[in-house]
Amino acid sequence: MGETIDRAPEQNELVAAFIAELRHWRAIAGYSQKSLAKQIGYDSSYISKVENASLSPSREFAEKADAALHAGRALVRRWKAMHDAGIGPEARAHGGSAGDPQSTPGTALVVEHEDAALSFHGGMVETHVRRLLRNVGIEPVTSYLIRISVDRFPGDPERSNRLYRKDPLTWEEINLRARCGEEPMTWRVVHDRDAFKELWLLFENSDGRFPLYQGESTWIEYIYTVPEDKWGPWWKRAIRLPTRRLSLAVILPAERQPTVWGLETSMTAEATPFRTPFTKELNGDNVAFRWSTDDPPLHARFRVEWKFKNPNVAGEEDLGMDQMSPSDKMRAAGVVQEGESILAEVARPFDLPAEAEDARRVVSELGAKMERIAQVHTFAKGMGLAAPQIGIGRAAAVVRTPEDHVITLLNPRIVGESATVNEQYEGCLSFFDVRGMVPRPDVIEVEHQDIEGNILITEFTAGVARLVAHEIDHLFGTLYRARMRLGVLPIPVAQYTGTGKRWGFPSRDH
Known part of the structure; x- marks a missing residue:
């Protein structure tokens, strides 16, 4: 130290x-x-x-x-x-950064039930969280850490930074309210940044203190708001304490014709859709999407995203989507576009299993972004996404086959390929206005790793081989233009007749 x-x-x-x-x-x-x-x-x-x-x-x-x-x-x-402010590189700052108060030795909290809801009200997005806490430790619990984080344009940090520098998220907008049972809770701010707030809810108020003692349970709840133009179309719940039940609701304006989907990432690198569907209920001017699960894994993350088919708010990111070019649609969905340096760089491999948690986070982001992109375009041939395409220079990619099977690739490289080659049109999310005729091997062998660091070799054929090869190219800084035959150029998407159709291969490859 x-x-x-x-x-x-x-x-x-x-x-x-x-x-x-x-x-x-x-x-x-x-x-x-x-x-x-x-x-x-x-x-x-x-x-x-x-x-x-x-x-x-x-x-x-x-x-x-x-x-x-x-x-x-x-x-x-x-x-x-x-x-x-006169703080030099050799300086030592007084004190340190406090960790979660619930991590103090001797304290141990269990969340018996987290019930969270997000809703839209008059240009504001309201988050309402209720947690039934039980102290199974030996020390009284006197505080509870919460975080408020916003990102209007996921995948485009500079754009989000510009937004929040110009118009930071304020405490007046947040209008935080918190209670423990019937008692109002006060709080102490840890971090106050343009787009991120972190604070301790305190088990006290002006009338006195009410710690949560060993063996006791209590409900706490807090509510905060964020202006709609500062909130992106996503909401994430993270399981940081042992939790017995998680239930959530996303309540959206019915007139905007919302579509909602969810993605879960847990202790494996696989990012999967919610295991059970949302229930959908029309209630007056709103439609409520509800979902719940029992005993979610510790450190799991549950990400909900939505798209408005009929947006009516000025500045809404999806406004005029039908009039956008294909590339502009992908840019709006958070896909890095051709010309950005990260697309020409070799992605850094993961050191597995040491960086397993890093890999899980990246795969989770890829899965969430793929769900968002799937709302923008129909991918009859399947689709893939590599980490550099969402601004992360790590060697990870996710491929979804036409049969909706998800393939997660960590540190992949092609180690074998067939002598036979076929030539088909491909599209790339990073320059989606054109399609290019690209020769690829019929069969490839790919060396990759699982989350535990075990080396695997998997064979891919036909259309899946093409999808996988395309994404591996991204991890080595190569776009499909470099694979096209000399003198052959991409064609405008308007001239392409294969949209909504699968690639054609001999029946043996199906």
């Missing part, structure tokens, strides 16, 4: 803001401290000290981390604010 020195409260706030920004973008990109350090040429202990507030970061570190995490200069701006 580095030596700590006293600093002014406003300096400590700037240090805490940089730490929170760094952790936020690490989580989005799916990097551990170790993997980020390896990517940018730093020792992992350096990042650990930065995040523990025992070492102030250098300008070089801020620049390299920002570029590696595709943070849209957010980290550099946080660093500059510290620098302007």
Whole structure:
């Protein structure tokens, strides 16, 4: 641990803001401290000290981390604010970053039931969370950590950063209210950033304190709002404590003809649709989509997304979707477009199983984005998505076959291919206005890894081989244009007649 020195409260706030920004973008990109350090040429202990507030970061570190995490200069701006306040790279910030209060030794919380609802009201998005907590530890529980995070344009961090820099999320907009049983709860803010708030709900108010003692249970609830133009079309629930039951509801305006889907990622890297369907109930001007599950795995993430077919809010991302070009539709859905440097770079492999959690996060993001894209376009031939296409430079891709079978590829590379080749039209989500005639082997053998780091070799044939080869190319910085025969050019999508049809292969390949 580095030596700590006293600093002014406003300096400590700037240090805490940089730490929170760094952790936020690490989580989005799916990097551990170790993997980020390896990517940018730093020792992992350096990042650990930065995040523990025992070492102030250098300008070089801020620049390299920002570029590696595709943070849209957010980290550099946080660093500059510290620098302007006289906080140098050799400085030691006083104190440290507090962890979850429920992680204090001796305390142990179980969530008997989490019931969460999201709804739209007069231009605001309201989140209402109720949790039945039980203290199974030996120490009284006096606080509970919650987070409020918004991202209007997932997959386009610079665009989101511009939005929140110009118009930050404010406490007045959030209008947080919290209760424990019948008692109002106060709170203490940990991080207050443009698009992210973290705070402790306290088991106390002006009338006194009401800790949760060993063996006791109680309901807590909190409600907050976010303006609709600052909220993206997604909502995620993370299982951070042992939870017996999770139920959620997404209540959307019926006039906008909403479509809703959900994706679960747990301790394996597989991202799968919710195991049971949403129930759908029309209630006046709203339609409620409800879903529940028992005993969700610890660390599981449940992501709900939606699309409005008939948006009526100025600035709504889907407004005029029918008039957009195919590439603009994909850009609006968060797919990185041709010309961005990340599409020409070799993706960094995962160190498995050490980076298993990183891999799970990336696969979860890929699955969620594929669900969103599937609402925009029909993929009769199947579809695939590689991590660089959503701004993450890691060696992961997900392929969904026409039969709706999901193939997850970690650290894949082609190690064998057939001598026979076929030539078919392909489309790429990163330049979707054209289709190109691309020769590919009929059969490929792919070496890849599972989440435990075991090396596997899988054979793919026909259309699935084409889908898999296309995504592996992305992980090596290659677009299909480079695979086309010399002199052959892509054609405009308007001239392509294969939309909605499967590729044609001999019957033996079906």
